[in-house]
Amino acid sequence: MLEPPHDLLEKARQTLKHAYVPYSHFPVGAALKSSSGTIYTGVNIENISFGLTNCAERTAIFTAIASGEREFDALVIIGETNEPIAPCGACRQVMVEFFKPDMPIWLTNTAGKTVQTDISQLMPGAFDSLT
Numbered sequence: 864m865l866e867p868p869h870d871l872l873e874k875a876r877q878t879l880k881h882a883y884v885p886y887s888h889f890p891v892g893a894a895l896k897s898s899s900g901t902i903y904t905g906v907n908i909e910n911i912s913f914g915l916t917n918c919a920e921r922t923a924i925f926t927a928i929a930s931g932e933r934e935f936d937a938l939v940i941i942g943e944t945n946e947p948i949a950p951c952g953a954c955r956q957v958m959v960e961f962f963k964p965d966m967p968i969w970l971t972n973t974a975g976k977t978v979q980t981d982i983s984q985l986m987p988g989a990f991d992s993l994t
């Protein structure tokens with residue numbers, strides 16, 4: 864697939880306006896499709912105690928999990944970056960928990976650049992076992 868799924872990209876783009884970003888002024892949106900076909904959106908939600916900020920992709924994942932979802936098919940992330948946005952390390956670790964290694968993850972920007980990747984590429988050698 865060369866382009867992200869249109870419905871997911873549109874949802875991610877539309878949700879950007881809901882980002883709560885009084886400190887960075889850097890909105891990020893995410894749209895996550897569950898295997899049941901529901902799309903969950905997320906935005907970054909900042910806090911005056913900066914470390915408490917929740918990224919857009921973690922918001923989408925946690926919302927889906929809290930709704931009872933456990934299986935996912937695709938994720939789109941969008942930001943106002945020059946290059947397709949790169950998820951932070953905390954979000955990559957959360958993705959390891961819930962995504963199959965080859966589930967498509969689309970990194971995009973508001974200028975229309977897109978890259979398809981997956982969590983095995985974004986987080987090689989991840990901590991994923993207690994044994």
Ligand SMILES: O=c1ccn([C@H]2C[C@H](O)[C@@H](CO)O2)c(=O)[nH]1
Pocket residue numbers: 884887889890891906907908909916917918919920940948949950951
């Ligand atoms: O993939 C990313 C990268 C950054 N941010 C947020 C965190 C913070 O609110 C702002 C600047 O780092 O962007 C995300 O939500 N997702």
Ligand SMILES: [Zn+2]
Pocket residue numbers: 918919921950951952953954955
């Ligand atoms: Zn993050």
